[in-house]
Amino acid sequence: MKKIFGFSLIAMIGLLSACEKKLDLSPISLPTTDNFYTQPADFIQGVNAVYNALATYPDRQLNLSETRSDNLYAVSDGGVREWEGINSFHKTIAGNAYVTEAWSGNYTGIFKANLILEQLSGKGASVIADTSLRTRLEAEARYLRAFYYFDLVRWFGRVPVIDKTVSPGEALQIGRSAVNDVYSLIISDLQFAAAKLPEVYTVAADKGRATKYAAKGILALVYMTRSGSTYDINGPGLGLNEWNQALGLLNEIIGSSKYSFGASYANIFSYTNENNPEVIFDVQYNTGSTPVVGATFPWVLVPDAYFQALGKGTQGGLTIRPVSKNLLNSYEAADTRKGFSIQSGYVDNNGVTETRSFFKKYVDITKVPTTSRLDWPINFIVLRFTDVLLLKAECILKGASGTQADVDGIVNQVRNRAGLLPIANVSLARLMEERRKEFAAEGSRWHDLVRSGLVESVMTNWIPVEDVQKVMQPFQKNYLLYPIPQTELDVKPGLYEQNLGY
Incomplete structure (x- = not known):
């Protein structure tokens, strides 16, 4: 991973930051932006800036999906922390930093995508003689714009659809769009990307860019999410029956022979085995650069005292976010994924034994940065081959073409790698439990529960048993969405209505 397409585009990123006004979705371009694009390399840098907005995506999934779910009982024991309101379903989290970042981070990416798309359709036609390059750059930008909107619609439901750069004044007239309208843009962008992106990149420096199969994989997940339960709220599920559309895309990925099922679970996440055949799309980081643009997600769920006990510097995880007892008890004794993903206690520098467990999945203690905690x-990995296989099984269980034997075969392939015996007649609930352990700490659990229709029953049953401190609010379906950030509501009162329940 010694790269990411020039995330060091300082001049461009600085310009974009300077352009942001009021609403995070509406930075306005300056005349100097047009002056920047004078050669093909400038357009490549412009697209690289769109990738840059992925930098906070992993942390967001751990803070908003993993922490919200039944995988963690993240009640703070060291003062009130931002994650406690997320975990405990507090109604007053419209000002929560994690919620605000989910909105602003995604709209920053969307603005950058809109900006480069306009430049490509304008000056790009005369500056970039290579039409295949111009088309590829457009497809990358549209893939990323769809990616950011999909993230938004899963967190907030209805959001403003902005498909061009707008002024602050114009943005103040744009309200939230219907969920189906948001999906229309997402699907259009992903279909274009799937048709125009290459299957692979032959130049080493382009490793990690979005491919045709990354677009097909996210589009399949979009169809599956749209097909999920509506819960009678304006959320990401529309109750559609698009499981076969999703299945077709997943089968294309499987049949492409571009990816394969890793023999070793731990090796999928090895620092020395990045871009392995399991990886369909990932967020890539460039370490050792100035400014620092490495990863921070490895320590998000890891308490600082653990690093200190091992003679390492404080990272930023602060106090422990314990893995729930429910998840710990769900692992079968022989499951090799548990020991790799979860640290079962430690002794701190004061000789005190911490008995609670936490996720350590991304921590290689020999790779702890020595100069900056922001540079792991x-x-x-956003999408990997095992995910595609298990999503296929989910589609079949939801009514897409296939048999129970197909489902059982997929699940048992995954279980075999984990050191487990085969099972039969896998149900949707059992499939979600298998996914829970396979993708623990990868940020998928909350999305899986919502999409599958199981979130109400799972969380309603989980909270009374797990919440020994009696601090969690009773679950209600309005909590499937996060609140619109208070900063956005305050810009122009009445422009956005708050999501129900907050």
Whole structure:
């Protein structure tokens, strides 16, 4: 991972930051932006700036999906922390930093995508003689714009659709769009990307860019998410029956022979085995650069005292976010994924034994940065081949073409790698439990529960048993969405209505 397409585009990123006004979705371009694009390399840098907005995506999934789910009982024991309101379903989290970042981070990426798309359709036609390059750059930008909007619609439901750069004044007239309208842009962008992106990149420096199969994989997940339960809220599920559309895309990925099922679970996440055949799309980081643009997600769920006990510097995880007893008890004795993903206690520098467990999945203690906690040298896998296989099984269980034997075969392939015996007649609930352990600490659990229709029953049953401190709010379906950030509501009162329940 010793790269990411020039995330060091300082001049461009600085310009974009300077352009942001009021609403995070509406930075306005300056005349100097047009002056920047004078050669093909400038357009490549412009697209690289769109990738840059992925930098906070991993942390967001750990803070908003993993922490919200039944995988963690993240009640703070060291003062009130931002994650406690997320974990405990507090109604007053509209000002929560994690919620605000989810909105602003994604809209920053969307603005950058809109900006480069306009430049490509304008000056790009005369500056970039290579039409295949111009088309590829457009496809990358549209893939990323769809990616950011998909993240937004899963967190907030209805959001403003902005498909061009707008002024602050114009943005103040744009309200939230219907979820189906948000999906229309997402699907259009991903279909274009799937048709125009290359299957692979032959130039080593382009490793990690979005491919045709990355677009097909995210599009399949979009169809599956749209097909999920509506819960009678304006959330990401529309109750559609698009499982076969998703299955077709997943089968294309499987049949491409571009990816394969890793023999070793731990090796998928090895610092020395990045871009392995399991990886379909990941967030890539460039370590050792100035400014620092490495990863921070490895320590998000790890308490600082653990690093200190091992003679390492404080990272930023602060106090412990314990893995829930429910998840710990769900692992079968022989499951090799448990020991790799979870640290079962430690002794701190004061000789005190911490008995609670926490996720350590991304921590290689030999790779702890020595100069900056913001510079971990590891990529974050967004979509991997095992996910595609298990999503296929989910589609079949939801009614897409296939048999129970197909489902059982997929699940048992995954279980075999984990050192477990085969099972039969896998149900949707059992499949979600298998996914829970396979993707623990990868940020998928909350999305899986919502998409599958199981979130109400799972969380309603989990909270009374797990919440020994009696601090969690009773679960209600309005909590499937996060609140619109208070900063956005305050810009122009009445422009956005708050999501129900907050």
